[in-house]
Amino acid sequence: xxxxxxxxxxxxxxxxxxxxxxxxxxxxxxxxxxxxxxxxxxxxxxxxxxxxxxxxxxxxxxxxxxxxxxxxxxxxxxxxxxxxxxxxxxxxxxxxxxxxxxxxxxxxxxxxxxxxxxxxxxxxxxxxxxxxxxxxxxxxxxxxxxxxxxxxxxxxxxxxxxxxxxxxxxxxxxxxxxxxxxxxxxxxxxxxxxxxxxxxxxxxxxxxxxxxxxxxxxxxxxxxxxxxxxxxxxxxxxxxxxxxxxxxxxxxxxxxxxxxxxxxxxxxxxxxxxxxxxxxxxxxxxxxxxxxxxxxxxxxxxxxxxxxxxxxxxxxxxxxxxxxxxxxxxxxxxxxxxxxxxxxxxxxxxxxxxxxxxxxxxxxx
Numbered sequence: 274x275x276x277x278x279x280x281x282x283x284x285x286x287x288x289x290x291x292x293x294x295x296x297x298x299x300x301x302x303x304x305x306x307x308x309x310x311x312x313x314x315x316x317x318x319x320x321x322x323x324x325x326x327x328x329x330x331x332x333x334x335x336x337x338x339x340x341x342x343x344x345x346x347x348x349x350x351x352x353x354x355x356x357x358x359x360x361x362x363x364x365x366x367x368x369x370x371x372x373x374x375x376x377x378x379x380x381x382x383x384x385x386x387x388x389x390x391x392x393x394x395x396x397x398x399x400x401x402x403x404x405x406x407x408x409x410x411x412x413x414x415x416x417x418x419x420x421x422x423x424x425x426x427x428x429x430x431x432x433x434x435x436x437x438x439x440x441x442x443x444x445x446x447x448x449x450x451x452x453x454x455x456x457x458x459x460x461x462x463x464x465x466x467x468x469x470x471x472x473x474x475x476x477x478x479x480x481x482x483x484x485x486x487x488x489x490x491x492x493x494x495x496x497x498x499x500x501x502x503x504x505x506x507x508x509x510x511x512x513x514x515x516x517x518x519x520x521x522x523x524x525x526x527x528x529x530x531x532x533x534x535x536x537x538x539x540x541x542x543x544x545x546x547x548x549x550x551x552x553x554x555x556x557x558x559x560x561x562x563x564x565x566x567x568x569x570x571x572x573x574x575x576x577x578x579x580x581x582x583x584x585x586x587x588x589x590x591x592x593x594x595x596x597x598x599x600x601x602x603x604x605x606x607x608x609x610x611x612x613x614x615x616x617x618x619x620x621x622x623x624x625x626x627x628x629x630x631x632x633x634x635x636x637x638x
Contacts, residue, residue: 288566288573290621291613292580298613299606306597313591313598320590321583327590329459329472335575335582336474336539339481341560342578343488344533346569348415350492351525352505357404357419358533358557360426361397365534367430368396369541370438370448370548377452385453390480390538397534398527400426405526409519415526423557434550446550455543473544481539484532485571491528501525533557562611581607 300310321331341358348355372392376385404422407413434446441449455476459469492498504511504521512518540552563581567573588603613620 286625287621288568288577290625292566292610295606295609295613299609302605303598303602308595308597313595316594317583317587317591319587320593321587324590326459326470326472327586329470329474331579331582331586332478333472333474333539333544333582334585335578336478336481337536337556338560338563338578338581339478339485339574340532340536340539341557342563342567342574343484343560343571344529344557345560345564346567346571346574347488347492347532348525348529349564349569350498350505351501351522352508353405353408353522353525353529354416355401355404355419355526355529355533356416356558356561357401357422357530358536358560359553359555360419360423360557361400361530361533362536362553362557363423363426363430364400365393365397366537366541366548366552367433368392368534369537370451373451373453373542374438374448382453386455386542389453389542390535393534393537393541394531395534397537398531400534401526401530402523405523408526409522427551430548430550434548438548440547448548450547451542453542454546455538475539475543477539477543480535482575484535485575488532489571497521497524533560559607562607566610580610584610 296314300314303310303313320327322328341362344358344361345355369389369392372389373385376388400422401419404413404415404418407418408415431446434448438448439445440447457472458474458476458478459471461476462469492501500511500514500516500521503514504516504518508518511521536553536556541548545552559581563574563577566577566580567575584603584607588600588606591603592599
């Protein structure tokens with residue numbers, strides 16, 4: 274029997290080793306198509322962090338991943354696999370748009386923005402409520418129901434953005450421009466005398482970081498969080514301890530949906546300034562990989578989000594610099610990271626435990 278890994282090794286060393294393996298395999302793929310892997314990595318890092326405005330874009334993408342990664346992580350604490358981040362974010366965006374469309378002609382921006390943020394959370398939570406209810410009362414697995422609700426959300430937005438919500442006088446499926454917009458970070462920096470290149474990064478990144486703190490406090494510092502983690506460890510034990518399992522499942526799913534819905538503020542009133550079709554762009558699904566790589570902990574999720582944000586932004590630079598590398602290669606790298614951080618996440622656990630634990634080495638010697 275292998276001795277369990279120390280917590281620091283499980284949370285830090287294993288993810289780093291998995292990431293290293295993913296990049297090594299990706300480097301082999303790049304070499305096979307005739308390019309220099311080291312140069313490709315250098316270009317990607319420069320495109321993500323060095324070129325003017327690149328860091329802003331990286332953090333902008335990372336903000337989306339923080340919200341969707343937290344959504345997956347909170348549900349997973351109760352062993353609920355919420356794959357509905359795409360749909361919940363889409364409906365969250367609908368809530369943001371409805372509030373802004375209805376109120377921004379009449380109320381000042383400082384009042385509309387908080388209401389829009391609240392609407393994003395409420396609409397996202399509402400879209401996760403029914404899958405949670407079905408899981409809690411009927412045993413319908415949230416993996417199936419949340420996937421189905423993704424398609425329903427997509428169809429609903431198509432109907433609305435090509436109908437009632439479409440901007441008058443145009444054929445593009447999008448709303449009118451919204452007046453209540455979150456301040457851009459580069460505009461704030463310029464206002465205080467710091468020159469910064471333009472980027473879509475906005476103050477929703479602050480809300481994302483506050484959400485990380487909130488999730489940490491909720492899950493690890495409250496009685497409710499203890500009940501959630503108990504449920505995740507063993508449902509029979511949770512029932513024996515007096516945990517109201519159906520109610521806990523529903524509440525956890527609503528919190529998860531609210532976090533996914535909050536992703537909309539970064540896009541709808543942060544970057545786009547309007548609700549457009551398919552604005553979620555797969556962020557909800559990438560959030561699953563972010564949560565897996567971050568070990569469902571807010572600190573790990575922030576680091577994993579930064580990595581995936583760098584891949585998104587740096588991958589764009591790769592397609593500019595290399596004729597043989599395009600966005601599909603970036604998807605390959607992302608897939609490898611997901612493979613090693615998800616499906617093969619514990620591949621190195623036993624060898625590392627033997628290496629780090631003398632007793633384990635003696636037992637197997």
